Amino acid sequence: MKLSADLKALQTRIGHDFKRPELVLRAVTHSSMSGPNRDDNQRLEFLGDRVLGLVMAEALLAADRAAAEGLLAPRFNALVRKETCAEVARQIDLGAALKLGRSEMLSGGRRKEALLGDAMEAVIAAVYLDAGFDAAKAMILRLWGERIHTVEEDSRDAKTALQEWAQARGQQPPSYTETARSGPDHAPVFTIRATLADGQHAEATAGSKRAAEQAAARALLDRLSDGAS
Known part of the structure; x- marks a missing residue:
């Protein structure tokens, strides 16, 4: 062949x-x-x-x-x-x-x-x-x-890690909101905002809601880490 x-x-x-x-x-x-x-x-x-x-x-x-x-x-x-x-x-x-x-x-x-x-x-x-x-x-x-x-020391998915971060500080679990959607119906692109109860938030864009939520959670975790350092 x-x-x-x-x-x-x-x-x-x-x-x-x-x-x-x-x-x-x-x-x-x-x-x-x-x-x-x-x-x-x-x-x-x-x-x-x-x-x-x-x-x-x-x-x-x-x-x-x-x-x-x-x-x-x-x-x-x-x-x-x-x-x-x-x-x-x-x-x-x-x-x-x-x-x-x-x-x-x-x-x-x-x-x-x-x-x-x-x-x-x-x-x-x-x-x-x-x-x-x-x-x-x-x-x-x-x-x-x-x-x-x-690969990170603890490679739990970002949404789980963010939820545990919030719970450890007595906060409600973070919320995820779709703030934008673009692209054709067969290949949409989603922008998701992850928000903590105290108002801290971050956004990310990906080709699926799940991937965008994970990316937004990771972005917020990075921001929290930078703020603590």
């Missing part, structure tokens, strides 16, 4: 040349483009999620040999969650290589976080099946890079 130019370019970006090119084609094929003669990437996604988890568990244990499970677990979750996979997918421009049906393409599928995260996991599985665990591990460690070493 001869690879298309976009898949050859993807090979270069991930640093792996496939001996079985049908694997990378399947990894980038969304269910909207699958058919009797073309499998989608859902089964690969399932496998890739497990391979990623094992690599990250090993990496975190090696990076901090004294950390208790209570600290390792949230760090692990931060590194394997769909948002992080999508972030890495954008880093290698995986969206440009995706095989999408017309409706998914028109609805901005190449930029969708869940779709990108799933495809990134599928690519991991494709490398694993093509060349084994060590090859998949090497690619993951290379692409995740400094994220493994800079």
